[in-house]
Amino acid sequence: MRILRNLARRKLRTTLTVVGITIGIWALVVMSSMANKIGALVDGGSSYFADKIIVSDSANLAFGFSSAPIRVSVAADIEAIDGVDVTVPEVDMLLDPDRSGPAFNIPDRIVASMAGADKGREKFPIKAALGRLLVPEDEGKNVVVLGSDLGRKFNKKPGERMTVRGIEFEVVGILEPTLSAPDTSVWIPLAAGQALLLETLPDVMQREFKASELASSITVYPDPGVDIPALAKTIEQRVPRTQSLTGAEFDEQVGSAIAIFNAIILGVALISLVVGGLSVINTMAMSVAERTREIGVKRAIGATRARIVREVVTEAGVIGLFGGTLGLVLGAVVVLAANEAGRSSGTILFQLTAGTAIFAVVFAVILGMLAGLIPAITAARLDPVEAIRYE
């Protein structure tokens, strides 16, 4: 209470200082929420790729979505290699063929594979929130399971129909959110995917291939304990015109992009630290100067130096607490509003976690206290006699 009364002595100055911290923490909350979301996507990808090798045609860019198809028959050649347990041909393409060029979030995808072909090896947890997952009996039918974001985006429920690249499908399930790539994917049976894939090829190739011969990539599940990077190399050497991608490569490529983003967040945090900290130092230095006499009197009647330091630091910490809380609230409002606005289009950009929220407020309080320390020490060092004479 006494602290609040001290802060209320100069309401405008206190308010402006609080606003300074609020802006910094607000930026920190918004940027961190964005980083959380991207981090979740990357972690999802990282754990998805961790235990497998993705083999595609060597004409593809390492991490572009496969556009040059690979023959399904290659799967048999790979499976003959020592250390390979299971191979699953997969079709993988953009849901919207007109979407091109990079965008901030990952694009919606179509993933097609034969249900059960992984023989239980796929460990990435996917559950149906509504309806069901694909089953082996779905092969040959035009049925689709939607990721949670896309279920919302297209506003579909099991039993309803939707058009995928011009072909009508029956929705049989909606997935639970994974906060990762599956949220923005649709799953269809392999045959249906192969038919769509054939449509994307140039006429010459369309005449040469049958749909059932085509895949975008082959997912390879190695035997337990096998050196995955070494196996990936062996596959590239033994099977012509292939390239392989492992979890380590995914982490390396995507990790560097994330490192840049984290550096930006760190930069925002640093700027807020410097600006907010300076304004707290300024405010508390002024308030100490104004209270010189009062501090002298307190020292005279028995306040220790430590008590004076505590008083000033606590006051600065309270400024930080106000700024931090206000910044968190503003940040949360922005994050929730932006997610709500993006929900209809399936663009969820932010994820505000409890950890981020707590960090933001604690950070603001500690920042305030650290900044308050300099004027606090000045105050504690005042000579009581001179301070009492001060006008």
Added chain:
Amino acid sequence: MPLIDAMDVHKTYRLGRSNVVRALQGVNMSLESGEMVAIMGPSGCGKSTLMHIVGLLQPPSTNGTKPVLKYRERDMTTLSDRERTRIRATEMGFVFQAFNLVSTLNAVENVALAAEYAGQPKPKAKASALDALGLVGLAERAGHRPMELSGGEQQRVAIARALVNRPGLILADEPTGNLDSANSKEVMELLRRFNREQKQTILLVTHDPEVGKACSRIITMRDGKVTAV
């Protein structure tokens, strides 16, 4: 056994390269327990400085001399800031010319502050503070801020603050300097009452001969030296 014993106390301020002020030039004084003593003398004679040194607000200068400063037989010249602060908090009370109450705190909070500094927990400090306000006749003004009190009332709150820990020594620097004669009289009567009834030793600095007369003894100073005891 004197409460305060000071011998050969010097205080030199160096304000600039060649501007040295010799505020005290070898002062000897002692104070018996239960005395009420006024230090008088013209402006700049060093009476406030002497009071600050006796009140442990600043140490005597030690350039070339060996000053003695004893409080209850204890040597005060070698204490750390923390130890001096502790003695000020628990065994001394201060009254200033300009009252010097904390403007954001009401009367009882101002008095309680001194009790907290002396180590009392907050609820106990508040109870002691209300007692002390009762002694100066301001119990019913406990909730008022300094702005809402008259000068005389503010000085009585300050006296309550000086008294709250029942210190052995109360130091008052021109306690009536900012008050009219009626309020001056009231403040002096309070101090005399505490001196008489509570056996509080009081050392005050004043210009006012009336205030001096109310004391049991007068120490007269001139040019940094004691000229009459």
